[in-house]
Amino acid sequence: GAVVSQHPSWVICKSGTSVKIECRSLDFQATTMFWYRQFPKQSLMLMATSNEGSKATYEQGVEKDKFLINHASLTLSTLTVTSAHPEDSSFYICSAASSGRAYEQYFGPGTRLTVT
Amino acid sequence: DAKTTQPPSMDCAEGRAANLPCNHSTISGNEYVYWYRQIHSQGPQYIIHGLKNNETNEMASLIITEDRKSSTLILPHATLRDTAVYYCIVRVSGLDSSYKLIFGSGTRLLVRP
Numbered sequence: 724g725a726v727v728s729q730h731p732s733w734v735i736c737k738s739g740t741s742v743k744i745e746c747r748s749l750d751f752q753a754t755t756m757f758w759y760r761q762f763p764k765q766s767l768m769l770m771a772t773s774n775e776g777s778k779a780t781y782e783q784g785v786e787k788d789k790f791l792i793n794h795a796s797l798t799l800s801t802l803t804v805t806s807a808h809p810e811d812s813s814f815y816i817c818s819a820a821s822s823g824r825a826y827e828q829y830f831g832p833g834t835r836l837t838v839t
Numbered sequence: 840d841a842k843t844t845q846p847p848s849m850d851c852a853e854g855r856a857a858n859l860p861c862n863h864s865t866i867s868g869n870e871y872v873y874w875y876r877q878i879h880s881q882g883p884q885y886i887i888h889g890l891k892n893n894e895t896n897e898m899a900s901l902i903i904t905e906d907r908k909s910s911t912l913i914l915p916h917a918t919l920r921d922t923a924v925y926y927c928i929v930r931v932s933g934l935d936s937s938y939k940l941i942f943g944s945g946t947r948l949l950v951r952p
Binding site for chain 2: 727729757759766767768769772814816818820827828829830831832833835
């Protein structure tokens with residue numbers, strides 16, 4: 724099956740700094756990528772949808788200036804958490820879908836962010 | 840908001856079938872039902888999806904009622920490695936023609952030895 728990777732798998736940063744998380748589709752071209760956030764013992768919450776080469780569409784309540792998403796190529800999307808605060812500590816998961824197989828989303832392994 | 844309702848937890852014995860129910864009474868005619876599972880601290884794994892016909896693959900079977908208001912995921916011979924949170928999701932179309940998966944709270948399945 725299709726493989727999606729994320730880097731880093733975990734990161735600790737200080738409050739006020741920015742953190743970038745990468746999501747890569749390793750063996751297919753991802754025309755659409757999705758970013759989710761998951762707090763402990765909760766379900767995944769969709770943050771935004773991004774199509775290659777265009778601006779991301781954010782879900783209601785998600786601050787687009789705080790969570791910067793770039794989908795510059797068909798195999799890479801990045802999520803930058805700007806001016807991170809402890810409440811941004813969470814498990815961030817990306818998924819990817821190709822135009823030819825839009826019915827399947829392949830998920831990355833997730834990135835655990837801890838802001839101190 | 841999620842368009843599905845699932846029991847918060849279930850358990851079954853190893854080797855037996857696990858039947859996970861899901862209600863999606865407000866599903867529209869062109870919306871698919873998807874099942875994913877998430878093992879602790881990992882990304883979700885795709886299991887199966889369907890529109891109105893029953894589906895089967897190497898992992899599971901999906902039974903959708905005729906009125907499409909509910910479905911059941913069947914793991915025919917559950918193993919300890921099937922212990923996970925199972926999400927039943929109705930796929931919705933996004934404004935930009937993409938398809939979004941809106942996760943509900945899922946069912947935590949515990950497979951007992």
